[in-house]
Amino acid sequence: MNQRLDMLTHAVAADVQRLNIIVFQFLKTMGFAEEIECRHCGVVNMRPKVDGIEVDDKCADCGKTLDPLSDEVFTDAEIMDENE
Numbered sequence: 001m002n003q004r005l006d007m008l009t010h011a012v013a014a015d016v017q018r019l020n021i022i023v024f025q026f027l028k029t030m031g032f033a034e035e036i037e038c039r040h041c042g043v044v045n046m047r048p049k050v051d052g053i054e055v056d057d058k059c060a061d062c063g064k065t066l067d068p069l070s071d072e073v074f075t076d077a078e079i080m081d082e083n084e
Contacts, residue, residue, distance in 0.1 A: 024046045024048075027046075027048055027050075028046065031049075032048060032049050032050050033046050033047065033049060034046070034047055034049055035047075036066050038059040038061065038062060038064065038066055039066075039068075040059065040062050040064045041059060041061050041062040041064070043059060043060065043061040043062070045059055045060050045061075045066060047066075
């Protein structure tokens with residue numbers, strides 16, 4: 001029983017992954033997605049550019065910030081005071 005459940009889980013996960021790839025390729029073709037390569041681990045991350053969808057600025061693989069300057073650089077007083 002557990003083996004069949006594992007097989008079903010893997011099949012569903014594979015289908016969801018395929019659908020995710022199709023949706024992001026469609027969004028990319030239409031200009032509503034961008035690819036950003038992580039400068040830390042080299043993994044290419046696809047992010048949607050659609051109004052109303054919050055974009056995570058961290059790499060899906062290593063979790064480090066994708067953008068060269070994050071918002072905290074401009075809002076965190078300790079970071080801003082380091083160069084003075």
